Amino acid sequence: MFRLSRTVTLIASVGALSVASLFMAGNSDFRKVITTQPDSLELGGFVEADFPFISTSIDGRKLGPGFPKENEAARTLAIRLSDSAYVCFDTDLLRWSVAWTRSFMPMNLMAQVSYSDFFNKSNKLATIGGVPQLATGSYAGWVALKGNAANFEVGAPKRDWIPLPAGEARWNGVYTHGNKVVLNYTVGQTPVLELPGSTSFSGQTAFTRTFRIGSSADALGLVLAEVPNAKRVEQNARFAYIYQGANLDTVTAVGLAGKGTRLMTTSVSEKGHLKVRVAPSSKDVEATVIVWKGPARLIKQFEKAAKATKVTLPDVQKGGPAYWKQDVVTRGVLSPDTAAFVTDKVTLPLPNPWKRNVRVADVSFFKDGRAAAITFEGDVWLIDGIDRSLQNVRWRRFASGMHETMSIEVVNDTIYVFGREGIVRLHDLNRDGVADYYENFSNVMSQSPEGREWAGDLVHAPDGSFYVAKGGSLSNGPGMTPQVAKGFRQGSKHNGVVLRISPNGREAETIATGLRGPYLGIHPQTGVLTASDQQGNFVPSTPIYVIRKGDYYGVSPTAHTDENPPIAPPLTWIPHHIDQSSIAQAWVISDKMGPLNGQMVHFSFGRPGLFRVLVDSTSQGIQGGVSVIHADYPAPTSKGAVNPADGQLYVAGFNLWGSNSKGLSALLRLRYTGKPSYMVSQFEAGKQGIVLGFDSELDPAVAANPENFRVKRYNYKRTEEYGSGHYKLDGSTGEETMYVSAAYVSPDRKKVLLLVPDMKEVMQMEVDYQLAAKDGRKITDQFWFTINDLDELTPAKHGFEKVDYNLLTIRREASAAQPKEVASAEKGKQVFQKTACAGCHSEGTRTKGMYGPPFQPLYGAQRPLEDGTTVVADDEYIRESILNPSAKIVKGYNPEMPSFQGILSDTDIESVILYIKSLKK
Template sequence: MRARFISESKPYSIFIICAFFSAVILLTGCSNEEEQGDVITSQELNAEDLAPFVEPEFPFITTSLDARELGNSFPEENVAPRCLAIQLGSEAYSCFDTDMLRWSAAWTGDFIAMVNMAQISYHDFHNKDNEIPTIEGDPKIATGLYPGWMAGTHQFSDPRSSSTDSENSAWGPLPSEIGSWNGVHVEGEDVVLDYTIGGTDILELPGSVQSNDETAFLRTFEVGASNESLSLAAAEVTNAQNSEVTDSTAWIHQEENMVTAVGMVSEAPGISIEVIDDRYVTVQVSAEAASENTTFSLILWKGEQAERDIFTQLMNEAQSQSLEVPEISDGGSSYWTQTVRTKAQLAPDTAAYAVDQLTLPLPNPWDRNVRVVDVAFFSDGRAAVVTFEGDVWIVEGIGQEEEILEWNRYASGLYEPQSIEIVQDTIYTFGKEGIVRFNDKNNDGNADYYENFSSLMEQSMETREWASDMVVSPDGSFYVSKFGALDMGPETATTVRQELAGFRVGSQYAGSISKISSDGQEIDHYATGFRGPYLGMHPEKGILSASDQQGHSMPSTPIMLVDEGDYYGVPATAHRDPVPQETTPPLTWIPHSVDRSGAGQVWIDSDKMGSLNEQMIHLSYGRPGLFKVLIDSIDGEAAQGAVSVIPGYYPAPTQKGDINPVDGQLYVGGFSLWGSNSEEISALIRLRDTGENSLLPERFGVYESGILIRFGEELDEETVANIANYQVKRWNYQRTEKYGSGHYKLDGSPGEEMLPVFSAHLSGDQQGVFLAVPDMQEVMQMEVSYNFKTENDSTIEDKLWFTVNQVRPADFSAEGFPEVNTEELLSEKYRQVDGQQEEIPVTVERGKELFQETGCIACHSVDGTAEGKVGPTVQGLFNSERMLKDSTTVVADADYIKESILEPNEKVAEGYEAEMPSFLGVLSDQEIEAIILYIESLSD
């Protein structure tokens, strides 16, 4: 319909031209998959080979936009936390605010700055210096923070109530009685906006028209029948000198000899243009005209007053075109017709569970980055994956004999999505725009209608208020989680920047879990007080689980079983007055060195995963890797849990996953941006049951006299009974406004308590071990290390981490230990160890081991690089002069390094955030001394 080209921003202009012609060559030279070349057997991700984030052929991206500083003639209060940035052809663009149903802005020239987190890290994979997108080009038209349409008389104020702070901005969609966003239809190079005002359905086709290098904007409407008049706010000019309406065109004259014009492309009975207060250009649809379906088109332009005749030329050009909203019922043309074929990389069957890598479609015909976040499955075993850049891919061939995967692009333009679900073979995603339901009306393999299933969960302008997760319960309702508005990244459009111990004031859903009704029309707070929750859902029982991110008010990584009304301890996201005094305890805590960044959970509802059947699996971003979660139930209630690492090679962070209903195996996606031990930027993996015997624990229990651990294999009695094969320790955390927590003994002093194992006992079936441990008490964290053999001479050397929320008496007969004498279990005759930790050598080698074991290596490089790290490199650190965040300097001597380990928030290096937990009570003085020696060796 219109010539389409984009200038994303000045540095990319030549790049886009090259990408455009490359696409032409690919499309003409690759007509089917056989002509695309060989199957990709190993993924290759090179930044220099990627096309720009914004694709010339696709008409929109969803983003936020800060349009507060467009110039003197534009409204000052103009932010859009979620909007469609639409390409209108010939370097013309508009931003449609899907919350307020308005054109926030329209402009020409360059596009918006590619600076949000997904965009800025698209080529520079570990760049976290995100900003709020702003207009790069020449602004022409804008409206302020009020509804774009209203039934009856227009009100030029925000009808939404402030959700979190009386002085703070309001967020979220308009009240439903005013209007609602339905979704966007993609029709070739065009989009059709679909929304409702009052009870009136409206379809809008945005566009542009050109004449003699001048551009005007077009808005064509199909308006359904209404029982009252309607009003459209088309433009706002804040410094008008005067205004007039002539020949169905409004003219607002302003300073610097400029004029804004809004006109009817053709006469329409009962529809008129008005200027209110020499400021607001409106289109009035009379009650008579609104009583039946009607169509009309607007043309909008800004230019010099002396060149008003240019507007006449643009009007004539618009009138010469056939302006009508495309037919949307049959679907649009396909954007992506090519298939990318990859071959899965299978791991050897040398353990109970193998980690296969499903090779990503890199490279691909569109030179598109592919950073997988989540995966979901259709009933026939096909997969849908969603990427951080906002794409949805459909994958076929998973689990077939040759493992040749066929990747097909399905949708694009989403706003930093992190979740995907498939319900009755229909795809849903959750990103900052809300929950989107996809429709492929013509069954050509490309989504035609991006339906707004629900956007009730408010989204603020805070860049770290992630839309982190979504799960579906068996009753059809959805649970979504959002990060708290973390005090990181750029200054935002929040009216009042309120410090809340690591947080800013975001929306009322920041740092919470919300329940969305099965029709998407209702939302309720379900649980609050989180920092950055990720979710899991038992697909049959409806059990909701979650993890959270260590940080301010969150001392370590927890796993929770969540009930309605729970509060998990972060005051800034309590969303209650007063803040609850009691905090719901988690199922279990996980130490920072084991999992410093938890992600989602998956319940294995398959009977094809061996010892993992019917178990919860916890996914770790930071480790990365998978944990088996054991639950110790007391009186039918889940009292406490434990985690055990599922061994394997995990090439990228593990964030979200799903069970394939055909092969019954677990598939997991993830990508690297923040600190992680991963080697690759992204991966889609399969945890596959090989049939080999599993050495993972299958059950644990906490009792007054000790700890029970059960396995699926018969164990060797001699090695089980040797108490030298065990180490037990415990500690508490402190929940404070500081980032994370050190380790504290039960008396509150820093450190960890070593507990003696008086005796170790093998159960009658030789699959259970009971450790007699004195003084069992409620405690936030326990760690049991064990090393023994099975009856088949396999070695089990592992650790179990768990929380003790409740201690109960042991029924040894029922547990399979009939020979254990309860009275003598903890008597002095069994005492053979003193429980004291042996001294460690203070050497460079030991310091290097500790640097890796405690996870320091994930955040601080030792080779001078900064890529993928959230902290400064330690190479050359020792005795160097360091600039701090408060603009003072310090010498990084041994005292400074020790202070940074124990009190990391006291002196934060310039350019970094206070994101390091304290190792107070975690590391002994000797261990800290060894780490300092290692850091000193890196400066030689």
């Protein structure tokens, strides 16, 4: 069950050539293998035979008669106890959620289904794959009793998806030691180490729980199992039995083994809870509890096995043997210095000795320039040898088993990882290059098992605290909580919020709410916090926010309040066709990145690529804009960090959710070459127009010609529908073309003042320009920005002189009439590519990695709909799908397409229809 393998085709972003040098840790005599990267690679299974756990959620509500019905957990360790015995330990409630035998778990969760089927988003709920033996309900597994209390009651099921209060109990972390794990937690004030295990007798599997319980003035209570269909109970000082079945032929039993059990007593509640009480003790207690379900006729054999059971906890504080004793060395691919910014490829460690997939989601740096990367499959890799040439990059596996991890931070050379289990701090106790202790630094943020409630992002603040972003509980996946709005499920109380986590990890403070899918950025010196959000229901297009405490950002299902707070505006909006899926931001705190020094960079997953973010300060606040950092991005760009050694920005990303790129994953270095940059470097929007600054000097004759600028504006509408069309300021559909009355060039020839009549506050403005630099380089590009507030322009501060504002009252004559647009299939293909349709729809028959149905063969076909009806894909259907995409949802797809109302002209739409028709041939 743990030896699944599959041959898959890799995407070219892993690099055309790699050097794989494999060697034993600490041994300088190693075998060097240089191979050309193969066209295909054999991947092992998601679950690895030689690593003892994975982190997962679990749905144990349908285990069958004799098991609790209220049994679900968002955060568990699924632990392999033997070749055919397993347990899920709920780290929020400190309980064995379910223990079972035979097969492990079907790989149903998002990171699992997409592990080798790269674009598979059809995740299901996590369940066991074998035969359940023991289970508890969704209540506390341990209870701290006051003094020497004789008995304790089992609490009511918890459905709030938050851990037990730290004063009652706290999960501290897990030690790994070969094929074993030791759980570390605190009950009340009492430290507990637990070694879960299994043993066999008479063809039966029994489960062992070996404890080292610290000294305590209070008694402790432990719930081992719940058997709601109990028929008879027997118990004595050392054993307790619950009989089931019409003939009482099945029994669930607990036995005590070892000297420490003299402080333990067993009991059974009226509701069928199998329990153990631990008496107070002035010394540490080590004892083993053995639990079993099986034929009642084997009770004597069980008792004999319990008395013979002797289990010793390993000395885990000294660390365990390394799981991965080889490094992988790869050769990077340097880009030629063809522009100011280029991307070098840090080739991923594929293939590797463990046949492990490597989908890098984030990267962070140690003080000396070494890096740590996190993968979506829950692995941490350490990276050395990152120098100018990238010809000897050394990768070492450091940690594994974590749950859909997308963020990593190295703080004072210590690694912190954020996943669904919370923030994990990793420790290499014996300094063999592999983590031995996965410490729960913080799990105070709530987390539901909903498939789309991502543990989105983690950033470290200058004051030592952390900020985390939690995804909203989107409804386009298997649901475990009720649907509360279009596109949203109830999820946890922290879904769709930004939280501040205290420096000790023990407290969480809600900073901002009302987000759909936020990702973060933070200035490492000033602590300015930013976030993006994902276009979708209640989010009309891509925003970038400056996060302020108490702000609400407009997604009502994640407001977490009954009030109706005002919606805080973004720093800037970005049009959907420019960035249809945004991720994080990074500040380039460096003196080696030329024009980007000190600048904010925004990451686009969907485009993919990076944007330079500019800020315009007004008397009322701030507003911003973005321009593309043009370079080669072979895979989605998600997150990144500046390397303190070389001062360059490193960018990680992997593919899954729909991107214009089909690359699987990449780790890139955005490198400044020293060549001229022609990007917009500053902007100011005011009542008289727009000031744009550039990195390079412009040809003044070209820049002073207003015909070389095209300006338009439009608003979005925030509704429960997915995304938004474009709307004029009067509310009608469409975009407004603005007149540039005059263009002025500053004395330093790096700035242009555009006089634009009728400037207004608006959600989106675009400036298209066709200019030339002083060196003759043609500059054709765009700048997108938002106007939240309008002040009077002050041209003098930019060096502009003799500006004639009277020109604002003169409407410039339009240039020669443009020829009437004619619809064509070729134009339709251009629209398909320009408006980012290609990120969701295939021109052929491909469905993997696509959010929408393929276009071939589409026209004229019968389309089965989610409501059970069918429709013919004719002109009318395609037009409606473009303008009102939620009207008819094709079966098997989610309503995740924005309206192109006001974006595409009638000719555009007719052209798209012609293009789709042409694909039928």
